[in-house]
Amino acid sequence: MTKSADQEHASPSSSFPTYVFKGPAQVAIRTRTNDQPRYVDTRLSVWTWYDGGMAMNIDWSGLKLNSELIEIAKAFMVHMLEKYSPSTAYRAVRMLHRVSESDISLKLPWAADEIISAFNSWNYSREYVVVFRTFYRWARDRGITGFSNDIYLNIKDFKTERSAPYSRIFLSQSGLELDEEIRLLKRIEREVSSDDWVDAQFNMMLHLGFELGPRTIQIHSLEIADFEVIETVEDEKYYTLWLPMAKKVGQRRPERRPRKVTTRLGEKIEQHILGLQRRFGSACEPLFVSLYGKRLSVREIGDALKHELFEAGIEKPNQVSILLRHHLGQGLADQGTPADMIAELLGHNSTVAARAYVTATPNIARIKEKALGKSPSYKRIMRSLLTGEIVQRRNTVSEIAVRGVIDMQYIGDIGACALPVHTHCPYNPVYACYTCKKFHPFADGRHEQVREALQREAQRFIDIAEQAGDLIHNRPLAQHQTTILAVSATIERCRQHTEDAADGAV
Numbered sequence: 001m002t003k004s005a006d007q008e009h010a011s012p013s014s015s016f017p018t019y020v021f022k023g024p025a026q027v028a029i030r031t032r033t034n035d036q037p038r039y040v041d042t043r044l045s046v047w048t049w050y051d052g053g054m055a056m057n058i059d060w061s062g063l064k065l066n067s068e069l070i071e072i073a074k075a076f077m078v079h080m081l082e083k084y085s086p087s088t089a090y091r092a093v094r095m096l097h098r099v100s101e102s103d104i105s106l107k108l109p110w111a112a113d114e115i116i117s118a119f120n121s122w123n124y125s126r127e128y129v130v131v132f133r134t135f136y137r138w139a140r141d142r143g144i145t146g147f148s149n150d151i152y153l154n155i156k157d158f159k160t161e162r163s164a165p166y167s168r169i170f171l172s173q174s175g176l177e178l179d180e181e182i183r184l185l186k187r188i189e190r191e192v193s194s195d196d197w198v199d200a201q202f203n204m205m206l207h208l209g210f211e212l213g214p215r216t217i218q219i220h221s222l223e224i225a226d227f228e229v230i231e232t233v234e235d236e237k238y239y240t241l242w243l244p245m246a247k248k249v250g251q252r253r254p255e256r257r258p259r260k261v262t263t264r265l266g267e268k269i270e271q272h273i274l275g276l277q278r279r280f281g282s283a284c285e286p287l288f289v290s291l292y293g294k295r296l297s298v299r300e301i302g303d304a305l306k307h308e309l310f311e312a313g314i315e316k317p318n319q320v321s322i323l324l325r326h327h328l329g330q331g332l333a334d335q336g337t338p339a340d341m342i343a344e345l346l347g348h349n350s351t352v353a354a355r356a357y358v359t360a361t362p363n364i365a366r367i368k369e370k371a372l373g374k375s376p377s378y379k380r381i382m383r384s385l386l387t388g389e390i391v392q393r394r395n396t397v398s399e400i401a402v403r404g405v406i407d408m409q410y411i412g413d414i415g416a417c418a419l420p421v422h423t424h425c426p427y428n429p430v431y432a433c434y435t436c437k438k439f440h441p442f443a444d445g446r447h448e449q450v451r452e453a454l455q456r457e458a459q460r461f462i463d464i465a466e467q468a469g470d471l472i473h474n475r476p477l478a479q480h481q482t483t484i485l486a487v488s489a490t491i492e493r494c495r496q497h498t499e500d501a502a503d504g505a506v
Contacts, residue, residue: 239266
């Protein structure tokens, strides 16, 4: 029997080859800056790498795992380090520690019920379950003994108590209140002594967070070379910051995109760079450094922003750069900025978060809704393009009521179908109803429930499409978005119908 590159025979008592890791001695990782190690030494018992100025490691001798599982896990960690960012790869370390603490740590192969039992012991944590499934699929795809397709299919659909991406934005009005924004602006515009270099740097960092909303890892990655000044013949200056993108999948080094900054912030950065070069010489590369000229870590940047927010009278200790980021996104949404432009400005991979900002800040939407709702032309268009007339549930026989399933959830009490009883509709109930003239919505129907279920289902399409890299040409997703808009319009029609009926009664 021929051995593969990474496998050799076990003891005579075993009929299967034992996996042995024979990967590269050094693994090249995806670094963000030039002043952090670019390789992980796999010959050591402790593998160490860095991201955001923070050390991450895995101590193989400290894991209580089956010896063969250790070898397989090493190869998987090489895969994670090569394919993903250092911080994403560290999720696999946390998952392996969870496996080490579970009942399956010393077993291999595993039965499906043993894996699911381990999932349950992890309190349904989405992160650990998702990374474990990735690990299992990776081993199965490489034909490693003990990892089968049948077991993978059994654990693939294990349900976790996951929260949808950006659910915090959907569920809460995150950002700054008006009085908080005023205090923050006063903090930004205050006079800072030129002798207090640290205070000036923190002030500039706060100003940058307010204008561009970067993540702490983006602030950490900024270089002096990322700052660009253009001076015109009229002695006017324009300032650009080439901001490194934090979450672009598949790139060895962060992509940098130009962001215009205000003259006031540009002048602060210009003066700051002159101060850096006086203190540390022209060889200094980072834009934000410690008193000793070392690049600030994400933790130090977070502490600095937390201090600035506290001094501004904004006491939200669990929200630092993300608070400023949400505030910027919501401000753009309130001004009617398109979702794709918000996504571009904030450096998102898709428009999911941008739509979340629009949902969380409905001020503009309410104004438009109110204006459209009062327009007779709008009402006529909605009646002609969407559904049939709105009816009352009490006046409808149950045989023609529309029922269906969305997002694995039974939904009824939404309206009636004008087709003859027992006639088979060629279209999918509920999904197609909101753009069908035969559908008569109930004035008090559960249309919000339909919209929420469609949004959850669309989110799954987005998750899958992002993994496949096909968000742009995704017809099912586009169809869901169209249906969601139709449901929203129906909700508005029902609301207007109810208000008109109440006014008529008076």
